[in-house]
Amino acid sequence: MNLPSPRPQIAAIPAYVPGARGTADRQPPIKLSSNESPYPPLPSVSEAIAQAGHAAHRYPDMFAVELHERIGEGLGLAPGSVAVGGGSVAALQHVLQAYTGPGDEVMYAWRSFEAYPIITAVTGATPVAVPLTADARHDLAAMAAAITSVTKVILLCSPNNPTGPGILVDEFEAFMAEVPEHVLVVLDEAYIEFATDPAVVDGRQALDTHPNLLIARTFSKAYGLAGLRVGYVAGAPELIAPVRACVTPFSVSAPAQAAAIASLDARDELLERVAEVVAERANLVAGLEELGWHVPDAQGNFVWLAAGEATDELVRALGELEPAVLVRGFSGEGMRITVGSRAENEALVRAVNEATSRA
Numbered sequence: 254m255n256l257p258s259p260r261p262q263i264a265a266i267p268a269y270v271p272g273a274r275g276t277a278d279r280q281p282p283i284k285l286s287s288n289e290s291p292y293p294p295l296p297s298v299s300e301a302i303a304q305a306g307h308a309a310h311r312y313p314d315m316f317a318v319e320l321h322e323r324i325g326e327g328l329g330l331a332p333g334s335v336a337v338g339g340g341s342v343a344a345l346q347h348v349l350q351a352y353t354g355p356g357d358e359v360m361y362a363w364r365s366f367e368a369y370p371i372i373t374a375v376t377g378a379t380p381v382a383v384p385l386t387a388d389a390r391h392d393l394a395a396m397a398a399a400i401t402s403v404t405k406v407i408l409l410c411s412p413n414n415p416t417g418p419g420i421l422v423d424e425f426e427a428f429m430a431e432v433p434e435h436v437l438v439v440l441d442e443a444y445i446e447f448a449t450d451p452a453v454v455d456g457r458q459a460l461d462t463h464p465n466l467l468i469a470r471t472f473s474k475a476y477g478l479a480g481l482r483v484g485y486v487a488g489a490p491e492l493i494a495p496v497r498a499c500v501t502p503f504s505v506s507a508p509a510q511a512a513a514i515a516s517l518d519a520r521d522e523l524l525e526r527v528a529e530v531v532a533e534r535a536n537l538v539a540g541l542e543e544l545g546w547h548v549p550d551a552q553g554n555f556v557w558l559a560a561g562e563a564t565d566e567l568v569r570a571l572g573e574l575e576p577a578v579l580v581r582g583f584s585g586e587g588m589r590i591t592v593g594s595r596a597e598n599e600a601l602v603r604a605v606n607e608a609t610s611r612a
């Protein structure tokens with residue numbers, strides 16, 4: 254048989270492997286593997302979702318007009334400066350679809366967000382992955398040096414998933430001074446609400462002085478709406494218009510639009526939860542450091558343990574506990590642990606202690 258063949262870059266994307274499913278005879282796991290919020294939606298947000306559900310036979314607002322306006326207002330930008338998508342990962346993919354194709358290079362740090370190589374492959378552009386520094390930070394000098402005549406987009410992740418450090422404003426400015434204006438820089442700030450170091454660059458501010466910059470933000474993490482899929486990119490309207498052109502029609506559902514708007518209404522309450530996660534992050538880091546781990550600067554809602562060759566064994570041991578403790582392992586490198594509730598974090602520290610003393 255001679256079946257249709259996909260583009261080679263697509264064929265090379267690793268097939269999706271579903272995570273372990275719980276079984277009936279096991280307790281629900283402690284899930285610290287996806288950087289989700291430990292809090293369920295606020296009552297006001299649940300109510301908005303339920304209300305939108307009553308009109309599920311209708312298409313959502315195709316242009317998500319109110320949501321664009323509300324996000325723009327919150328950022329102090331015109332509504333034309335925002336493009337929402339089904340999660341910021343979709344919005345980022347639309348950026349690459351709008352700006353890159355075969356023959357172009359898309360640069361990012363590595364290790365960073367796992368979606369970057371995938372969304373790059375989808376556009377057919379060539380990925381250029383620049384290793385992080387020894388302390389798990391973006392190596393912006395090396396990234397600037399790696400710019401070529403075909404570099405089209407540079408993705409920066411601050412705070413960096415999965416390692417934790419944010420990009421500092423001074424190093425960001427020095428980097429931008431090296432980047433030609435025709436190269437698009439996208440600052441992925443999925444975790445920016447959790448960043449507490451005032452020296453971490455604020456993408457919103459940086460938009461005012463860098464015309465070739467976009468920022469990407471999401472309702473999935475600090476706003477706790479990972480299950481509804483809504484995120485956005487923002488920047489100059491001329492840069493955003495081509496991104497909007499690539500958005501799949503109706504990709505942000507009506508309940509997602511309603512929940513995002515209700516979350517913006519409840520921003521202060523949600524930011525109190527963020528402050529609690531940040532406080533718990535300090536406890537988690539302290540607990541792990543007491544066990545002798547060095548934790549890189551954690552500016553997101555997760556911490557990184559560079560377990561190296563021991564990673565797989567450790568992840569497996571945690572998964573075998575009762576209840577299972579699920580973390581995100583990167584074979585041979587380390588594991589990313591989401592900051593959970595106080596009880597979950599304490600269980601995690603005990604579990605890591607137990608798993609390492611057994612190993």
Ligand SMILES: *Cc1c(COP(=O)(O)O)cnc(C)c1O
Nearest residue numbers: 340341342366414443471473484
């Ligand atoms: C979680 C995450 C996103 C976006 O997630 P969505 O759920 O698609 O909005 C984007 N970038 C990074 C680095 C992330 O970790």
